[in-house]
Amino acid sequence: MFTNQTHLQHLLRPDQYTSEEQYRAELRHLFQPAWHPLAVKSDLARPGDFLTFDLLETPILVRNFGGELRAFLNVCPHRHSRLTDKPRGNTERLRCQYHGWEFNAEGRTGKIPDARAFRPWDRDNSCLRRFAVETCGDVVFVNLGENPVPLREWLGAVWEPWQDYGGDYRHAATWEKDFPCNWKIVLENSLESYHIPEVHPKTFKEYSAEENSWHELTDTFTSFRTVPPSDWPTRAGNWMVRRLGRPVENMYWHRVRHPHVTGASLDVMRIMQCVFPTGPATCRYRSLFFTLRGARRGPLAWATYRFLRPIATAVAKKVFDEDGRIYGGVQQGLVASPHRGVIGTREERIFHFQEYVTRGCRGPRELTVAADRA
Ligand code: FES
Ligand SMILES: [Fe+2]
CATH class of the missing domain: 2.102.10.10 (Rieske [2Fe-2S] iron-sulphur domain)
Structure with a gap:
């Protein structure tokens, strides 16, 4: 279930995705301590x-x-x-x-x-x-x-779940790509599932129903948890998960530690992604991809791991590329936009991210003023 029942204000103005001044403030206040x-x-x-x-x-x-x-x-x-x-x-x-x-x-x-x-x-x-x-x-x-501050303290609630990036999950690939857009466009895209039917029509077809979705929203971190929709290829995946000695949880988790580190997990894989600003309207997106290895040893477990790794990697790469095709168009739209924008309840994690950016770059007083105006 989502936390909010009504739409939310798009706190960031379009010029905050293009301006040099905003970029400098974010580097200093959000990224320097991260x-x-x-x-x-x-x-x-x-x-x-x-x-x-x-x-x-x-x-x-x-x-x-x-x-x-x-x-x-x-x-x-x-x-x-x-x-x-x-x-x-x-x-x-x-x-x-x-x-x-x-x-x-x-x-x-x-x-x-x-x-x-x-x-x-x-x-x-x-x-x-x-x-x-x-x-x-x-x-x-x-x-x-x-x-x-020590990494453990900075990561807070995500420290524990991110311990298994390694362990039962083994590094399979690192991807890095530059995009012609502000870093917040990439991050915000990762915080909502609303775009799935339009951007990933062949890969996922649908997003999870609200009754199967849970958001956790805090000042520095948010998460999204859902039971994957039935069209996701889970049956063969579940068989492999058991072969590798892990219990099947059949749950998708996505967590972000603001401003820019995200972790996604399914039984068969873990993905840590990070988006770095490289200018006011450019960024670099870096993904560390892990697939399940599990604790079980022997030829069958080894063969399962070797079989699973390229398939899971290929699916994740396809999703990464599909998302990558949308970012440039969003940036160009922002440059020309006369609108103030709006955030739906399914996208409520974006509102929390924008609050974090606003608070970090401008201080708490101006955030209160912005909320009063809403
Ligand atoms: S040795 Fe490094 S610049 Fe000369
Ligand atoms: Fe996507």
Whole structure:
């Protein structure tokens, strides 16, 4: 059942999906304090493995130092080069690609070619800037803030359910795609099932009835839980779930930790998705996809896992691509829109998301004023 019985105000104005000022406020107030899921532990399994990202206008490098994951600004203190331009790799030492300065696990300089040329040594300008790294299940999160709250505290209610991203579920694929739209369009699309018959007509056909749907709505997190509609291919899936030693729950859960981290779960899969603004009207959508492996071992369980993985991955990718086709049109509509918009009861999680954005960027007083006007 939905919480609200009447339609809700579309709190965000169209210009808040296009303006530079809003984008800057969101980067500062919503994204700077947030944790960002970027990778899985197996991406960085061996000492020396590294990944680089352009995260919220900040180039970062995450690396395995003797079994411990560390994140640094991917910028050298010598003459500002990126340490590496490679998206991923493995190196014995962390060395800048330009003049070969080396850095240890603390981000301090090690070997420097022709070090005498830098006497007296400028200690204050010799360290890499470091960022916090923590994991939830197998997912590696990074925070760009100075003194972040611990990941567990930040995730709050989703910490526990997201522990099994890893565990019984094994990483199968990572997708990343840039879209010509504001990040909130992607996030809001993930918060409602209303678009299913139009956007996914062949994949799902219908959305769940209200009596089979439950929303949980809080300040920092919302969830949607439903019994999947009968046309979803559940029978073969249920057989595989039992073969892999998991109980069949036959429940779809979608959770979001505002502003931008979502987790979707079905018995056969887990998907963690995160959308990053890359400009006022552009974003990057990153998906970490896991399929059920379960605790059971032996040839039948192995064969079931190997069979399930590509099918589940293909279905999830199809849904990802179908949603991807709508975002550009929504952005173009917003640019030209004379309307104030409206949110239906099935879309009520969007209202809570917009409240979070409004509160975070403008402060509580202006939110009250906006509510009074409604
Ligand atoms: S810029 Fe990195 S070593 Fe020179
Ligand atoms: Fe969708």
